Amino acid sequence: MKHYKKIFQKEKKILPYIPTPPAKTSSLVCPINVDLHNIGIYVRDIHGQTSVELALQFKDKLEEFINVLKKFPIHRSHAERRFVYKMMKTMPDLSSQLTHEDFKALSRNITAETWLKGTTVIANEGFYIILKGSVRPRCKVYKKMIEVMSADFFSEPPSEYSSEEDFFQENPLTEYRSLMNPHYVILGPWNGFGTLIELPEPKMGSNFYSLIMEDDCELLKINAKEYAKVKEEQAKIEKLTREQLIHKCPYYRNWPKLSVDELTVHIKWRRYPPGHVLVTDGEIISFVAYIQSGFCKVYREVIGLMKYQLRKMKKKRKRVFMGKLQEKESFGEISVLLQIPFTCTIITGSEVELGVIDAEDMLVLSKVSVTGITCIDAIID
Structure with a gap:
């Protein structure tokens, strides 16, 4: 048994070592890769696009958005209508007071308006979103926000105000946008002003909901009457759905x-x-x-x-x-x-x-x- 392994075991043959030739070195100095020392490349890989790149990308989207809104709603493609819907959802002043159904209904027929520098808009009949340019309020109250309610068609209509004094006496601590020095505030792109609930015409000489264009502006407008029609239509559909559920x-x-x-x-x-x-x-x-x-x-x-x-x-x-x-x-x-x-x-x-x-x-x-x-x-x- 001691010699059993020697009968079948074969010795391993070790082949001679073949040395590899040394690499040829050049007298010239190899160029240094500058990108290896560029920290911005690694930061971009970790955090994504830079703020400058994001700003340029947003500017391109905004130009495309304005061009789409300039078209008649009937001439827009399905992709363009979907693009308008997505852009409207990113507007804070709209997303805070509109529902998913509101966005779908309003995005079908929404358009943009061009306002020249120095002109004045009285925003008591609609809500505006600034797409291009800047706007300066002339009053303490220039934006009236509404709450999103699950059963809007059963809720009571909000109260109306004909002047700033009536507004502040009735609502001293509300979520409305009030400014102590409105003349020093400038609204830029994606800011909003106006109301989705139609208000009465301001009194003669009043600056209630009055704003002046600081530049040539492109504004997206949601007419308060159109919004009321959308809510009325939604109320009818909702009421019919509930009746059908019972019947x-x-x-x-x-x-x-x-x-x-x-x-x-x-x-x-x-x-x-x-x-x-x-x-x-x-x-x-x-x-x-x-x-x-x-x-x-x-x-x-x-x-x-x-x-x-x-x-x-x-x-x-x-x-x-x-x-x-x-x-x-x-x-x-x-x-x-x-x-x-x-x-x-x-x-x-x-x-x-x-x-x-x-x-x-x-x-x-x-x-x-x-x-x-x-x-x-x-x-x-």
């Missing part, structure tokens, strides 16, 4: 319009992910829900006997699948109106959008008839 539920199809209108006023839209528990068996539900999209799974909690040892049984609670609630169906009416516990558990089976009416609002309604409402509780029973 398409099987047990509301024969309801009179007056009763349905009372329900639609209180509907709030909510979204839930899959697997979210909406209602638990034995609880009094705090809302009435109408399914706009998606579906929910219905389970009943049952108690059964389970054998775990010889001749021994124990009780165990188990969830039994009862069915699904699909689109245009509702649940929760009986539990809310009669204040009785819910008889099943409802879990979202997909992403669900619900039209929800809180229990407090449902109980206040005068036209709701308890006997005319049927819900999932009665079906399961």
